[in-house]
Amino acid sequence: MPESSLKSCLLVFLFYQIKSGGLVVWTKGDVHFVYRASNYLENTKHRHKSIADIQRVPPEECTVPEPQWKHESNTEPSKNHNGDAHGVFREIDPSLGVHAYEEPVEGTLYEREVNRLLDSLGPRFVDWWWNTPLPVDADLLPEVVPGFKTPFRQCPPGVRLTLADEELTYLRKLARPLPTHFALGRNTRLQGLAAAVLKLWEKSLIVKIAVKVGIQNTNNEQMAWNLKHLTGGTIILRNKDFIILYRGKDFLPGGVKRSVIEQEARVDAQQVKEEEARLTVMDSLQMFAGLPSEESSVGSFREYQDFQLNHVQETTENNMALIELEAEKHRLEKELKDQQWRLFILTKKIERSNQALAKLHGSWNPSEQSADKELLTEEERMIFRKIGLKMDEHVLLGRRGIFDGVIEEIHQHWKHKEIVKVITKQNQAYQITYTSMLLEVETGGMLIATQKLTNSHAIILYRGKNYRRPTKSSPSNLLTKREALRRSVEVQRTGSMKHYVWERQKSIEDLQWRLVS
Template sequence: MDNRHVAWSGKCVAFSLESRDQLGLSNNAVFHADQKKTGGLVIWNHESSMSVYRGASYELPSEQAQGELVQIFNADHDVVATDENNNDPLESLSAERLTLVNANEAEEPESLPDIDYEHEVDQLLNGLGPRYTYWPGGDPLPVDADLLRGSVSGYKPPFRLLPYTVRSTLGIKEATALRRLAKILPPHFAIGRSRRYEGLAMAMAKLWERSSIAKIALKRGVQLTAIDRMAEDIKNITGGTILSINKDYMVFFRGKDFLPEEVAEALLEREMLSMALHDEEEQARVRASSLVMPIAEINEEVGETGTLGETQEADARWGKRMDDNHRCKVLRAGEIVKHTGFVRKLEQKLAISEHKLMRAERSLAKVEAFLKPTERPRNSESITDEERFLFRKIGLRMKAFMLIGRRGVFDGTVESMHMHWKYRELVKIVVKAETLNQVRNIAVSLEAESGGILVSVDKISEGFAMIIYRGKEYKQPSVMRPNNLLSKRKALARSLEVQRREALYKHVSDLERTVDSLRSELVWPLPINA
């Protein structure tokens, strides 16, 4: 009888499984025996060979332990070497390693985690269907869903009833916790087909009675499989919730409204009992009422009461006739009431907008309290027309320029002009404004604050360009930032308040115009009885 050839010379060891029939072991039994006794990880399992990874924490056993390993291994497995004179240290070392790990497991059973869980899940999966013996992972083996029945006559999805004050959907934290739990769990089913899942649905419902998660693995090498469509079909037939999908696994949550079969039968029985009691009470009520008055009178009275004929008769006796004139008056009154309510709502909006406009004006006044513009001097220096033409031509061709944005003119703008005048006589200022009047106001303000001479204001592609000459007798001031202008932050606040005030002005004017037009269309009606 041949022995298995073990060689721990590298990180992996290869086993020859030619003698498993003589040992009385199946391929699956050899797979799990090698994985548990060696302490390694089976990374390849085939009909004629197997590869086991020794692990990163593998340590060489002592010489005394090696001799004990050979004796225990040969005694447990009743294996005799074909060549007694073969003293290959690798083969003896591998056998000793296998027996040492087995002995350590027998001495320290608490070192194996999740043994109870695996045993419990293994027993649970035994009652669901046949196992998938070619599963490359560890215990427990998943159920082969392809061997389950595809169609079941009279199949119904699991009975569901959501408890009171419970949300039907999963929260983000709940779903994350379930996904993390499913990541470390072994799969319960292995599937390869892409249709007919009624047998799988029945097995999942039975599994959900003990576990809230059902993990399904996709068989490798199966052609023409669309895992998204498969997951959607399984969800529709079971009523569960898809937690996660990837190329290897599908994870389903049973749902908060899932009920086990026993609980569902008890609820249905209770509902049938309540319906039977309700029918008995109704029959008893009918029998009691028949003793008070004859049945014919009851039928006649019940047949007339609450019918259309009774309503029409009552309208003919005591109701008012709806002629065309009365109908027009009622419709007109309804339109006027609706129109009046709409006008009232617009008036409330107008009052609120006016209050906001007052607050915006007060805020703008607080910011502009720090602004004290300088008046334009009367006896200012002037330039001739020839100088103005030359300065304008030179200024428009300048590449260096200043850009004035939404803040407008503030102390930093005047400081930048003095810095330009330190190296050149002209400064080119570009303003992006809507109208020419706004640009002229900015130009006059810059001329007065800086002490320069405005040469021209021209329209260019970027907006408007202002050319300002520093003057023939220019001297750089000791303080280039004037104290009478706003700072950069206050200038931005002023710009925001001005924008808010203009928007409110436009909104208030539109509301006033709308309210005036609606009031002119509103005609108060005369009394209906007039």
Template structure:
């Protein structure tokens, strides 16, 4: 009995503990809590937000594949990798299987080229292109132009060959709309819901009937709401596009960015009755541009899109009219030169436009012409008003002149023949007096010039006066003369006398030679011996040395001069009476 009672007691205790355990609330982890985010389970990797649980609301869907496989954020599924690799290989094979190439010439990506590409895309996915001429110099820009105009994708390039892919979701365009018109319509459709959202019904702003604030507060709140409305965003391209509206048709084949410039070749070449615009320079304003002003305008024009695209060199009156209209809103007119146009010279275009418009040419190169309207430019209304005032003033002057003539005919003096002869004689005497006065003035001026020339000539004659020869020059014996001649001809050092002849530098070099040696050898080229003899005598007289000999050698004539036994170097080795090196050549 005791054993049975002990077992029964143990069973009751066990059952009571189980019931108590069931009554305790179960500790469940809530989703999104810190315990859920940092709950660690086996074989689970942390996601990019720091959590570990698969059921956590902060996890990324790309971390678990369709089969529950765990991946790192930088990893891709095998299906995606295989699909991308297969697509690249297929497009590459398709590129090399396509043998026909379409050529893009110097005109660039024109509308005709774009239409041809779209036509080929109807039957094939890839179009191969070959770029030639000037566009081939910048292939990176050619990539951007092709992708922007066609909507395709450049998938391969080698040199100037390009493979253009139409894309996966390509649709054949039925109509080619104007790009700028579409852009403006798109902006208007985008701006309409913004306006409708901001213009709320005033009844919505009225508070509930239970709460009745004063009316002034609601009015102030409405005014503040209107003042805090953000202004619509204005793009620079749209402003330039509005500026070019009404000037002429656009150049659809423009290879650059938006907006499209006006095609100047489609403007009328000759405008009947065209005159250059009327200009008046304000008082105290310089007509020319300063260096800083021109530099700032050139820097401004460098980043501006072109307003016109020009390809012809003559008959530019229509372009001149459009430039005048543009100058009313913009001080600079930028003209792009079309590429690939034959017999088009920018110099001819610039000269004609300067004559037709009166503007200032800021810069000119092979791509652009930039014109400044000038400081004396007037708008059409102001010019018309000034012209009207000028015509009115001229009409008043004509009326006054007619009235003066009528009065002089009635009350003025009538000139007879005697009085007419007297007036003509006085006029003739006055003319002769003016002529004599003018001749006297010219004579005095000529006398002053003659006196000045005589003074300059006297100074030159003093300098050209040769030095007097010594009364008792040193003499040398025949043996000494023979020895000096033999030594002089064997000397390697020599002076070369050129076409300047004997001048102060020649005598200076002789004295410098005599500092280290007794003899000096001078080589001269001349046609006859008499000329050499005169030069040798002049050298002997000016230097103070002794002439040894004058000999004919292979290089010309050799003049050997001995310095003398009692030689002393003079204080001035350049004689003042000889010409300088510069004057001797003149």
């Protein structure tokens, strides 16, 4: 049997034996037979329930016989009908029997407190597959709670309501070692769970909800948003296994919430009293001093109420449209500043690239064309052109363009042949014309023709009848191979940045037009 299959079988055996207290005697496929054993006892939960029933029996209903050993010291204690000598003591004092069945206190103070808190929230999920304590089974909580409302929230002054990245990271690290509070399955109406979560937030900042096995990811997301809507909390983590909610900085515990509401009610009542007193004084002054009856609401409670009614609590469609328009305007202004800043950065980069190109061009001194040129007939040009096109050897111009190494290689070709064919990958006509003229000037030869090939162009050069090989084949007035590569990179970079500058300018004009309109 493979090792993985053996391990899975052992895990199944241990699961059934631990959960049932029996012994797995035989298994076949997915069917397991468990023997309860000869010393099988009733379920512990039922035994605890019977003990609790005994504890709830009032003392006056118990018949306590008078023990004989109190009067007769020399006689042994009488046995009950089962022959148990100690049964009399359990019948005489019920408290002794209760203490005999009590379980010893297990676990730390923290574990006992967590169990006590979870017991007050609802029934526990007994089929929990991870470590204790057992979470509350959210599927057994009521779906609808009469009179349930989203709790009253109020953020302290000077506190930002949203969470920063550091705070979110800290809360997620804090939630990792916490026990699981609830186990949620297919319950869709979550008012009972929301009420339990609000009660738990009185003791804990974070509530940790496990998703039962088999729940789809879409249902998980819907349940998370329903809980957020019902409780007003903040989702700090949601995946296929857990939903973790933070109670928020504006969460008020029950006592604090009542105090805030009572204080607001007292302030409103005091303002009403002050307004009534002001009106009474105004009426008395009008009666005795003969003042005009016009009333001014400046600085009064009525002015405050009118302001709240007309400007704060008014949520019409026009106001919402104005708010959306202002938000869109603010977004466009922010995007415009961003585009202008990017354009400024691109302009600075183009200036630096132009400075580097000017420095490279400063070390390049092109030659002057000789006034004394040889003359060739049309027949000679046609012959040299045909010879050059048929040649297999050629000089290839790459991205570096014309530098000292290219001129040296052309002179090496002219050492054995009169014609040289130069292949260039350039496509623009002005580039090919400039390259052919520059080669003619720097080499001292004669340009025969430029011919279009399949994927490139061929430049055919003739060395001349009076050709003399130069003493120094590599010219000193041109760029070196390394400098030519740097020039090519800077030219390419400048061209791409100019394209991006054009795009930025176009987007800036578009944004400015949208802001004006």
